[in-house]
Amino acid sequence: MLDVRINHFDILPDIIGYILFFIGLGTLALSSEYFRRAKILTIPMIVLSIPAIYERKIAINSVNLGSILGFNLLIGIVSLVISIIIVYDIFQGIRELSLQRGAQEISFEAEDRWVQFIWLQVAVIGAFIVIFIPFINLIYVITIFVAAIILTINILKLIKKCGDFL
Template sequence: MTDIAKAFTKIFWGFMLVFLNLNINQFDLFPDFIGYFIIVSGLSDLSTFSSYFKKANIYAILLGVASIPTYFIGEINILEGFIPSTSTILILASSSIMTLIHLVLIYYLLKGSIELANQHKQESLANTTKNNLKIYVIVVLSVAILTPFALNISEGAALTLITIGAIASFVVEIMILILIWQYRKIFNNIQA
């Protein structure tokens, strides 16, 4: 496997750990901070190819450090009901901030990936990445903007809004994972 493919493999598995939320007795088997630090390792390997990877690395480090407390605090479980309270508002606020930082991380990762694809004459991959980036930004910003409104509507409507946002977020995160895996496959074949 080539160095670029190895770097994208690390990034893929790092995001997979962040994406997975497997709990046993309230114990998260895959803490987000471990995933973010694996992403940091992959981005460091790519930093010579684009300054965007260096910028993404800063946000991955920030998310890795910031997600350590959430490992101990926990997250909102929308299946248990949604009751606005001070702690709910604080958790939603910190979650929204983390989501926006994650958005910036993805933005710089994909901008660097576009540069890398163009450097290696992979125009189709670069165009796919540009389109996925637009979709990702639109969906994530829409969810981030609409989520606070859940505090001011009925519980049923709030659960519906949060569920739709969660599904949309799930779909675009899968889209990004698939794209990262495509980079891994293509760059393994290019430099093999």
């Protein structure tokens, strides 16, 4: 995610993206149950992203630091799980819609992108372990960053194909 902040305010908050997802999935919801489920799941993501619009830095010597970090960790895990389910539903919706319209190539590509997305998520979680290994941690994080860019470009190409052929 890209966070650009001025005076603790997020200039491009995640809530805008989730609202756009909600609107777009609302249009697609009639064509697949997967899109309808993904649309419904964007609602908790909209709510969960509201506090991220304004974030103050937490002092290290704060008395409640542990409870704040625990709460943020819980919100982060819940957000990650919901996001993965949303992405799964979107890719499955694309697969279903493309098979209905006879575009098997798009269906196969949607499945491939889903598998790549899930492996990238596993690799990102693995970074929390690898980060403690000197030198390898830098190579690992750079590799994940490059893989994320490549996957994002490939997903955008898939979405363009969907717009053109479906």
